[in-house]
Amino acid sequence: MALLEVRNLNVQFKTLDGVVTAVNGLSFDLERGQTLGIVGESGSGKSQTVLAMMGLLASNGSATGQALLEGQDLLRLPPKALNSIRGNRVAMIFQDPMTSLNPYLTVERQMTEVLELHKGMTRRQARVRAVQALDAVKIPDAARRLAMYPHEFSGGMRQRVMIAMALLCEPDVLIADEPTTALDVTVQAQILALLRELQREHGTAIVMITHDLGVVAGLCDQVMVLYGGRVMEQASAESIFYQPTHPYTVGLLGALPRIGNDNPSLLAIPGAPPDMARLPSGCPFNERCQWREPQCVSQRPALTALPEKPDVWRACHKSAAQIQPLKPSPAP
Amino acid sequence: MTDRTPLLSVRDLQVHFKVASDSPWPWAKPQLLKAVDGLSFDVFPGETLGIVGESGCGKSTLARAMLNLIPVTAGSIIWQGQEMRGAGAPEWHALRKSVQMIFQDPLACLDPRMTVGQIIAQPLHTHLPQLPAQEVMQRVRAMMQKVGLTTQQINRYPHEFSGGQCQRIGIARALVLEPKLVICDEPVSALDVSIQAQIINLLMALQAQMGLALVFIAHDLAVVRHISQRVMVMYLGRAMELASKQALYLAPQHPYTQALLSAIPSPDPRRERHKKLQLLQGELPSPIHPPSGCIFRTRCPQAIAACAEQKPEIRSLSSGAQVACDLI
Numbered sequence: 018m019a020l021l022e023v024r025n026l027n028v029q030f031k032t033l034d035g036v037v038t039a040v041n042g043l044s045f046d047l048e049r050g051q052t053l054g055i056v057g058e059s060g061s062g063k064s065q066t067v068l069a070m071m072g073l074l075a076s077n078g079s080a081t082g083q084a085l086l087e088g089q090d091l092l093r094l095p096p097k098a099l100n101s102i103r104g105n106r107v108a109m110i111f112q113d114p115m116t117s118l119n120p121y122l123t124v125e126r127q128m129t130e131v132l133e134l135h136k137g138m139t140r141r142q143a144r145v146r147a148v149q150a151l152d153a154v155k156i157p158d159a160a161r162r163l164a165m166y167p168h169e170f171s172g173g174m175r176q177r178v179m180i181a182m183a184l185l186c187e188p189d190v191l192i193a194d195e196p197t198t199a200l201d202v203t204v205q206a207q208i209l210a211l212l213r214e215l216q217r218e219h220g221t222a223i224v225m226i227t228h229d230l231g232v233v234a235g236l237c238d239q240v241m242v243l244y245g246g247r248v249m250e251q252a253s254a255e256s257i258f259y260q261p262t263h264p265y266t267v268g269l270l271g272a273l274p275r276i277g278n279d280n281p282s283l284l285a286i287p288g289a290p291p292d293m294a295r296l297p298s299g300c301p302f303n304e305r306c307q308w309r310e311p312q313c314v315s316q317r318p319a320l321t322a323l324p325e326k327p328d329v330w331r332a333c334h335k336s337a338a339q340i341q342p343l344k345p346s347p348a349p
Numbered sequence: 350m351t352d353r354t355p356l357l358s359v360r361d362l363q364v365h366f367k368v369a370s371d372s373p374w375p376w377a378k379p380q381l382l383k384a385v386d387g388l389s390f391d392v393f394p395g396e397t398l399g400i401v402g403e404s405g406c407g408k409s410t411l412a413r414a415m416l417n418l419i420p421v422t423a424g425s426i427i428w429q430g431q432e433m434r435g436a437g438a439p440e441w442h443a444l445r446k447s448v449q450m451i452f453q454d455p456l457a458c459l460d461p462r463m464t465v466g467q468i469i470a471q472p473l474h475t476h477l478p479q480l481p482a483q484e485v486m487q488r489v490r491a492m493m494q495k496v497g498l499t500t501q502q503i504n505r506y507p508h509e510f511s512g513g514q515c516q517r518i519g520i521a522r523a524l525v526l527e528p529k530l531v532i533c534d535e536p537v538s539a540l541d542v543s544i545q546a547q548i549i550n551l552l553m554a555l556q557a558q559m560g561l562a563l564v565f566i567a568h569d570l571a572v573v574r575h576i577s578q579r580v581m582v583m584y585l586g587r588a589m590e591l592a593s594k595q596a597l598y599l600a601p602q603h604p605y606t607q608a609l610l611s612a613i614p615s616p617d618p619r620r621e622r623h624k625k626l627q628l629l630q631g632e633l634p635s636p637i638h639p640p641s642g643c644i645f646r647t648r649c650p651q652a653i654a655a656c657a658e659q660k661p662e663i664r665s666l667s668s669g670a671q672v673a674c675d676l677i
Binding site for chain 1: 541575
């Protein structure tokens, strides 16, 4: 049994446009010490997937399926039991550290609260532990900075505080929702190095949500590519980057400007990401796909494993051999 | 790049802001924030100059100062041989006919109460008021098609468009006057990867078609590399390195450029896992209290005691690259 098993997760929202399905039939396994990357463009359902697992969906949202943490279904736990797991065994880092820290409380109060609640520590014990945690994420002069408010920290430092806070209880699973998107590249490199180091030391499993394929390449073992709330391709990082088998994965990789590549024009994917309330029939990607056939519009491809490589899952009517890397075409 | 007389020359440009002092006393002198501190560079016809740097390094201030949208403290801006410093409003008005700007947030820079047609026609009304209405509409339609919009969309409002399409409207508005130079301030950083590639391709195609020069400001080094011929790296309001794209990305000279390049994660798992990271320590110092001497010395892995003494001037190396570091 894997540490975290997600089975057929669906997330739906009741909106004025009717019921919108943000995540559709998503499944994955996560082992201790492993990192899963969830990649997709805005609106592909990557954040809603983890918010559903944490019981943090907006009031008009509901989730079905299973999210088993060592056999315990997070989606069906009563709030009290869920509270004993959240922040304790499963912790989360958010994209914007300023809006997810409480501006009215010192960092000390926010950090000790976690330990008093989950570990039953006294304030004094919790304070010692909090200083250690800030030291571990390499915040200089941790004891003094503990008394500061979030606005007194820079963006990179705030993200470090978030990470320190998430790791206070040494969680089994760390969920990071675009943790470096708001940061500069040099600070991003520091934070990613820190996450790798902490994972090595504690064996934490990480779910990394990002739109940046470069971040995925450096950190993730498994990668899931989402589009329109569905999994397009799910495989090891090596396979995704070196032998992509789905047109959308191929498109994403081609659209990326690279340091070591001198193609005169980028391989843009035509069109725009879909409106989730009005998904096209059949394959959600069909309107933008250059391999489209009539079958792609009439029938949705199922997510199936490749016969020759059983750990590569893809949802496409075309065979993997038919999906060739794109060739540059003149710009529109 | 055949014509080597610069379109625009910037010499020792300084933009300083007065900010309230930390001191509790109301009579304390305001402090000086040097957002841009002594930049010099040329932009040649038809070329793309990329400007990169982290947040707070003064890239956007520079873009605005080049069009006199914020007051310049010192230095000169020379447009086709004409000194613009001290020029009055009529001269700047005339200049903006040939120099246009594309902004970062595609939706925020479009007036929500104007239709797409009105937005794109606005520069024509401002700069060519004698143009007959029919001719204006014709140019607007032609421009819309050039940027990949359909002419049926002419009466729609900005909120009806996606981010990528809004950026196309912004580009159409900037190009409808057929300017010689377009300043792009982070034009793709708010867009998804697949849309970002569309907009970059569009900009490059239009540049070739219309012979535009671009100043392309971005924080993403891979994007800048893709579109630029020459690149300037900024740090805390100063230029660290200015070189051709090939030289800058293959053999970066300045320690800051080297660190920036090594920090970009590349979409290549094998390379990423075996990469030797040259991590910069710490973060950007406050621009109000910049370090003495070389402003990069507090984070520089190669800094020596002498770096704190003297501010390194930017100088040309034999390779043609310009570097502001005394250790090279």
